[in-house]
Amino acid sequence: MAAKRNACIIAGGMCKWGVREASLVDMAQEAAKECLEDIPALKPKDIDGFLFATSYAGRCSFQVNTAPVIAERLGLKPTSICARVDVLCAGGSTAILMAKGLVESGMADIVMVAGGEKLYTPQKWEVFYSELASIDHDWDAPNGLGLPPPFFALIAKEHMKHYGTTKEQLAWVSVVNYNYGAENPKAQFQKKLTLEEALGAPPVVPPLTLYDCCPITDGAAAVIIACEEKAKDLTDRPLVYIRGGAQASLHSVSANWPGEHLADWAHLRVAAKRAYEMAKVGPEEVDVAETHDCFSISEVVEVEELGFCKKGEGGSFVESGQTKIGGKIPINTDGGLLSCGHPFGATGIRQGIEIMRQLQGRARFQVEGAEIGLTHNLSGLNVEHTIVIYGREPVK
Amino acid sequence: MAVLGIPILEDKYPVTMDMWPLQAKEFNRIYKFYEHLREGRFTTTRCRTCGHVAYPPRVICPECYSEDLEWIDLPKRGKVLNFTEEVRGVPLGFESPLIHAWIDLGEGSPIKRILSRIINCPVGKLQEGSEVQLVVFEVPSHPIEVKKDTKWVERVFFAFEPVEK
Numbered sequence: 434m435a436a437k438r439n440a441c442i443i444a445g446g447m448c449k450w451g452v453r454e455a456s457l458v459d460m461a462q463e464a465a466k467e468c469l470e471d472i473p474a475l476k477p478k479d480i481d482g483f484l485f486a487t488s489y490a491g492r493c494s495f496q497v498n499t500a501p502v503i504a505e506r507l508g509l510k511p512t513s514i515c516a517r518v519d520v521l522c523a524g525g526s527t528a529i530l531m532a533k534g535l536v537e538s539g540m541a542d543i544v545m546v547a548g549g550e551k552l553y554t555p556q557k558w559e560v561f562y563s564e565l566a567s568i569d570h571d572w573d574a575p576n577g578l579g580l581p582p583p584f585f586a587l588i589a590k591e592h593m594k595h596y597g598t599t600k601e602q603l604a605w606v607s608v609v610n611y612n613y614g615a616e617n618p619k620a621q622f623q624k625k626l627t628l629e630e631a632l633g634a635p636p637v638v639p640p641l642t643l644y645d646c647c648p649i650t651d652g653a654a655a656v657i658i659a660c661e662e663k664a665k666d667l668t669d670r671p672l673v674y675i676r677g678g679a680q681a682s683l684h685s686v687s688a689n690w691p692g693e694h695l696a697d698w699a700h701l702r703v704a705a706k707r708a709y710e711m712a713k714v715g716p717e718e719v720d721v722a723e724t725h726d727c728f729s730i731s732e733v734v735e736v737e738e739l740g741f742c743k744k745g746e747g748g749s750f751v752e753s754g755q756t757k758i759g760g761k762i763p764i765n766t767d768g769g770l771l772s773c774g775h776p777f778g779a780t781g782i783r784q785g786i787e788i789m790r791q792l793q794g795r796a797r798f799q800v801e802g803a804e805i806g807l808t809h810n811l812s813g814l815n816v817e818h819t820i821v822i823y824g825r826e827p828v829k
Numbered sequence: 830m831a832v833l834g835i836p837i838l839e840d841k842y843p844v845t846m847d848m849w850p851l852q853a854k855e856f857n858r859i860y861k862f863y864e865h866l867r868e869g870r871f872t873t874t875r876c877r878t879c880g881h882v883a884y885p886p887r888v889i890c891p892e893c894y895s896e897d898l899e900w901i902d903l904p905k906r907g908k909v910l911n912f913t914e915e916v917r918g919v920p921l922g923f924e925s926p927l928i929h930a931w932i933d934l935g936e937g938s939p940i941k942r943i944l945s946r947i948i949n950c951p952v953g954k955l956q957e958g959s960e961v962q963l964v965v966f967e968v969p970s971h972p973i974e975v976k977k978d979t980k981w982v983e984r985v986f987f988a989f990e991p992v993e994k
């Protein structure tokens with residue numbers, strides 16, 4: 434029997450994220466250039482597979498079948514796979530998991546996984562109007578739930594009601610993540626944030642205020658996923674393996690929410706259990722993580738459901754500094770969604786880049802000796818959860 | 830009705846770009862849900878083969894894949910478990926305040942909870958435990974082409990409102 438093939442993440446890059454004077458196709462080129470500059474031995478012609486994660490190309494750029502369009506601009510001529518991936522906010526992580534499967538099955542050897550969104554259209558009303566497509570069109574969109582702040586405000590109120598979480602604890606999520614992002618030149622905001630500023634910010638949907646919410650963002654990112662043999666030929670850096678992952682989608686319409694209440698994310702627990710089993714690690718072995726902080730409250734619930742702390746203690750976990758460097762598990766060390774922004778299809782790829790750098794020992798805020806890293810996304814109206822677990826060693 | 834700035838769409842209603850469901854029977858096999866709303870009924874489908882109640886309504890049973898379904902009524906009243914009030918930044922197509930509530934439809938209901946918009950309610954009125962009831966309203970109508978004719982289709986949707994005005 435042939436030896437098991439392992440998939441590694443070996444390079445990554447992203448363009449400047451924010452309100453960009455550039456098209457989706459332009460930003461994909463900027464991200465791909467930085468990605469290939471991260472691995473000089475790799476040439477575009479060596480890449481045999483291409484996955485592009487985007488959700489709004491059809492709506493905001495009037496462009497479907499996006500992958501061949503972008504592949505051509507990047508000088509890629511994929512011969513194993515060339516496809517678009519759409520899982521909205523989790524599209525990038527989904528494409529990374531798909532690339533793992535393609536590489537490990539032997540269908541592909543070297544896959545570029547890229548993603549991006551161009552969300553700022555020429556007229557501002559359309560930017561917000563487009564987002565109504567993010568959720569179940571016939572049942573939740575007509576209730577005005579397409580822009581996510583009301584739903585996550587409701588989750589925050591539920592967490593406060595059931596577990597006594599405070600507004601100040603939510604603010605600490607923003608303070609920690611903004612202060613990581615302040616040093617990240619690619620982030621939408623390079624702003625040091627104080628607790629006083631966070632608490633004094635204008636309301637969005639109470640109890641959420643300005644710094645509790647990630648912005649709308651244009652951006653793109655790209656990584657290279659290769660089989661272990663090719664990876665060893667292409668780079669002398671420590672190899673980072675994709676050990677496992679999972680994606681759980683238990684409902685779509687909000688009325689079918691799978692938890693006991695809205696601060697109980699049963700679907701995240703299901704995804705986490707399966708991802709940890711596949712990666713053969715437990716939450717206590719994760720050294721560094723990127724969680725989906727689309728809102729401050731999201732990270733509070735996620736650290737609980739991912740098993741980093743007990744259920745209900747997410748607020749005090751963050752407030753007590755456990756997500757800072759030196760804490761129990763540093764989280765969102767590149768700034769997270771709150772500071773980097775959130776061009777949906779690119780977000781999971783940005784997270785993958787940060788975890789790769791952490792495990793290779795070249796992150797901006799380095800977690801010393803990090804061996805296991807985890808990324809997490811949710812998408813839409815909190816309708817699915819996606820987890821990728823990376824490690825310095827393959828699963829044995 | 831014209832789409833300003835897009836000359837080729839002048840006098841067109843791009844219905845695929847609005848947030849309301851296509852309710853015409855030419856485009857939707859669960860159009861009876863909307864007919865029932867017009868009669869003041871809040872309904873969904875139950876499987877005659879296995880008894881499973883699904884919401885939203887289906888054309889197959891998601892448990893046993895039977896097509897033998899019947900319409901049943903859901904409670905039109907519920908209790909607010911939690912709620913939010915949005916005053917600024919309300920999306921196009923909705924009015925401020927945009928209020929949402931997580932509503933308990935009661936022990937007897939096959940669908941326990943629903944997340945809905947609350948209308949006919951000023952900011953500050955709603956409380957945890959407030960009783961709310963179904964309210965049906967008209968939303969924009971649109972043209973459809975049926976063979977060579979153009980037919981105008983009226984549409985409705987639902988929300989909840991406080992029982993005590």
Ligand SMILES: [Zn+2]
Nearest residue numbers: 876879890893
């Ligand atoms: Zn059935």
